Amino acid sequence: MPAKCQLPDLIGNTPLLYLRQVSELTGCAIYGKAEFMNPGGSVKDRTALGIIRAAEAAGELQPGGVIVEGTAGNTGIGLTLVANALGYECVIVAPQNASREKIQQLEMLGAELLLVPSVPYSDSHHYIHTAQRVAAGRAREEAHGAIWARQFDNPANRQVHRDTTGREIWEQSEGTVDGFICAVGTGGTLAGVADALRERKREVRIGLADPMGSALYSYYNNGELRAAGESIAEGIGVSFVPGNLSGLNVDFTHQVEDDDALPYVYDLLKDEGISVGGSSGINIAGAVAMARDMGPGHTIVTVLCDSGARYASKLFNPEYLWKRKLPYPQWMAE
Ligand code: PMP
Numbered sequence: 001m002p003a004k005c006q007l008p009d010l011i012g013n014t015p016l017l018y019l020r021q022v023s024e025l026t027g028c029a030i031y032g033k034a035e036f037m038n039p040g041g042s043v044k045d046r047t048a049l050g051i052i053r054a055a056e057a058a059g060e061l062q063p064g065g066v067i068v069e070g071t072a073g074n075t076g077i078g079l080t081l082v083a084n085a086l087g088y089e090c091v092i093v094a095p096q097n098a099s100r101e102k103i104q105q106l107e108m109l110g111a112e113l114l115l116v117p118s119v120p121y122s123d124s125h126h127y128i129h130t131a132q133r134v135a136a137g138r139a140r141e142e143a144h145g146a147i148w149a150r151q152f153d154n155p156a157n158r159q160v161h162r163d164t165t166g167r168e169i170w171e172q173s174e175g176t177v178d179g180f181i182c183a184v185g186t187g188g189t190l191a192g193v194a195d196a197l198r199e200r201k202r203e204v205r206i207g208l209a210d211p212m213g214s215a216l217y218s219y220y221n222n223g224e225l226r227a228a229g230e231s232i233a234e235g236i237g238v239s240f241v242p243g244n245l246s247g248l249n250v251d252f253t254h255q256v257e258d259d260d261a262l263p264y265v266y267d268l269l270k271d272e273g274i275s276v277g278g279s280s281g282i283n284i285a286g287a288v289a290m291a292r293d294m295g296p297g298h299t300i301v302t303v304l305c306d307s308g309a310r311y312a313s314k315l316f317n318p319e320y321l322w323k324r325k326l327p328y329p330q331w332m333a334e
Pocket residue numbers: 042043044074075183184185186187188189190234235236277279280305306
């Protein structure tokens with residue numbers, strides 16, 4: 001009998017991809033976990049499955065129940081697919097400035113979509129606070145339960161990365177990993193992978209790559225939540241400390257300008273045939289900085305969070321980049 005493989009079985013166990021150019025540039029072996037190969041196209045499929053499985057185990061969701069989340073896209077895509085596969089409904093609250101591609105995909109997959117104005121986190125109409133209110137309302141009405149996925153501080157998020165992403169990185173690198181670095185959206189990936197690796201190798205170095213506009217670089221360096229500048233990378237950068245990061249110490253921090261990150265995205269596509277989104281560019285820039293800091297001969301791992309296809313209208317649109325004075329390669333304008 002062939003295995004009865006279904007959608008949840010397709011999530012995770014992504015390849016650990018050797019990044020040739022940046023490895024040659026630094027003298028380190030730099031790898032990217034190919035999370036764009038998950039069925040929903042991003043690292044967030046793992047979070048979606050982890051949160052839903054934890055809610056089932058806690059008796060908070062029965063078949064036909066509702067999952068509500070505030071997300072700019074990838075978590076919504078993952079939650080909607082897993083919900084479809086397991087018999088739940090999904091309500092996604094997203095900011096209006098999320099990329100057109102992600103919004104279209106959410107609609108196509110059948111999520112109930114609520115678009116709200118893009119306002120600061122301190123505003124009670126921010127999409128995350130709105131999701132909390134919507135979930136509370138649905139929980140009162142739904143016979144089969146309704147949960148707020150609350151990916152920023154739901155322990156199931158960090159846990160699934162500890163149990164899967166981090167364990168896989170350890171196994172695939174055959175225990176050679178010396179450093180791991182990535183940016184933070186909810187912090188589930190960074191903290192979960194850090195837990196898994198430190199548990200197996202105490203001296204492994206954990207790094208934060210922080211885009212402009214995020215307050216975490218300042219937080220980890222001087223304890224102040226202060227942000228400056230902006231980034232076109234979606235899904236990363238925060239103005240508060242997500243619950244997922246509690247108790248996490250980082251050994252290295254690197255603040256990344258879009259000008260420095262975008263060329264890695266374009267070179268990886270042009271020279272190695274790998275198409276990734278903006279947050280992966282921030283991560284690769286962070287891995288290069290960590291490699292330079294540690295010196296040649298080390299093995300460094302980062303995350304390729306999602307695919308460039310999700311950002312055709314921004315990252316691969318010369319007009320959009322030109323207006324923002326961002327660099328783009330000659331071949332893109334031809
Ligand atoms: N990159 C992209 C494109 C994302 O959507 C996310 C999720 N917000 C991340 C990176 C960051 O992952 P995490 O939430 O685990 O910090």
